[in-house]
Amino acid sequence: MVVDLGDLSAFVAVARAGGFRDGARRSGRSASGLSEAVRRLEAQLGVRLLNRTTRSVVATDAGQSLLLRLGPALEEVDTALDVVNRFRARPAGTLRLNVPVSAVRLVLPRIVPPFLAAYPDIRLEVMTEENFVDVIASGCDAGIRYDERLEQDMVAVPIGPREQSFALAASPGYLDRRGRPDHPRDLLDHACLRHRFPSGVLSPWPFERAGERVEVDPPGPLIVTAGAASDLAVDSAIAGIGIVALFRDWLQPHFDSGVLEPVLEPWWERFTGPYLYYPGRRFVPTPLRTFIDFVKASADKF
Numbered sequence: 001m002v003v004d005l006g007d008l009s010a011f012v013a014v015a016r017a018g019g020f021r022d023g024a025r026r027s028g029r030s031a032s033g034l035s036e037a038v039r040r041l042e043a044q045l046g047v048r049l050l051n052r053t054t055r056s057v058v059a060t061d062a063g064q065s066l067l068l069r070l071g072p073a074l075e076e077v078d079t080a081l082d083v084v085n086r087f088r089a090r091p092a093g094t095l096r097l098n099v100p101v102s103a104v105r106l107v108l109p110r111i112v113p114p115f116l117a118a119y120p121d122i123r124l125e126v127m128t129e130e131n132f133v134d135v136i137a138s139g140c141d142a143g144i145r146y147d148e149r150l151e152q153d154m155v156a157v158p159i160g161p162r163e164q165s166f167a168l169a170a171s172p173g174y175l176d177r178r179g180r181p182d183h184p185r186d187l188l189d190h191a192c193l194r195h196r197f198p199s200g201v202l203s204p205w206p207f208e209r210a211g212e213r214v215e216v217d218p219p220g221p222l223i224v225t226a227g228a229a230s231d232l233a234v235d236s237a238i239a240g241i242g243i244v245a246l247f248r249d250w251l252q253p254h255f256d257s258g259v260l261e262p263v264l265e266p267w268w269e270r271f272t273g274p275y276l277y278y279p280g281r282r283f284v285p286t287p288l289r290t291f292i293d294f295v296k297a298s299a300d301k302f
Contacts, residue, residue: 010037092121095287098143101227107160142278156275165270167248168263174240191242192220193233207267
């Protein structure tokens with residue numbers, strides 16, 4: 001029996017993603033194209049591989065058995081094709097990265113334009129996600145996260161500035177009206193603009209000074225989703241609504257312009273910068289290897 005490799009790849013993409021839309025997003029194909037490919041494969045095999053409902057797509061027992069054997073086999077095919085890619089004069093292929101919004105804003109702008117200029121045959125896809133994800137299951141080659149969110153079996157390569165800090169800021173008008181805090185606990189009497197992670201966690205604000213660590217869970221009139229809606233919190237702080245906490249580099253342009261004023265600067269917590277991570281037990285495709293080498297060579301630019 002001769003089965004189309006593209007149809008097999010379509011089945012794996014949908015089964016791993018648990019749906020046609022997510023499978024399309026992760027594979028770079030259309031949902032309708034994936035659906036047609038899976039139907040064609042099921043008709044050719046004479047077996048239902050996926051149970052479809054309006055809310056979910058789940059592999060049948062036959063589908064699970066096929067996925068278990070097929071996934072590693074397709075990875076071997078990708079590896080074989082990538083070996084041929086090495087003989088090209090210039091690296092080529094698609095590189096998919098899963099990164100938080102903060103990395104898109106603060107890290108990648110210094111890396112991506114010169115990388116694409118140096119390697120025009122590589123196509124880069126960047127997907128934003130605040131939660132830690134399995135990069136393989138998400139259809140990506142690598143991700144960017146901070147060290148406390150990395151798993152042990154991941155290879156981690158430093159990317160971007162190696163020290164970052166959270167900063168607090170408010171408009172001069174707000175601080176003139178409400179007063180300037182001297183200690184983190186003073187924030188309990190202020191209007192604070194908070195961030196909630198997609199997981200639902202509303203993290204307290206951490207502070208550290210001369211060995212003293214303090215966490216504060218301040219009240220406030222606004223809570224936004226971390227990353228995706230952070231600019232709304234910043235705009236609200238500029239408008240005098242309250243105090244915002246965010247990456248210092250994100251707020252620095254507003255400090256420079258004077259529309260925001262640093263708050264409790266001696267207490268700002270510093271932490272190690274982000275890492276590019278990828279599975280250590282998996283073959284590294286040429287586009288990813290090229291990107292890793294470029295990141296290492298660009299380290300002195302941060």
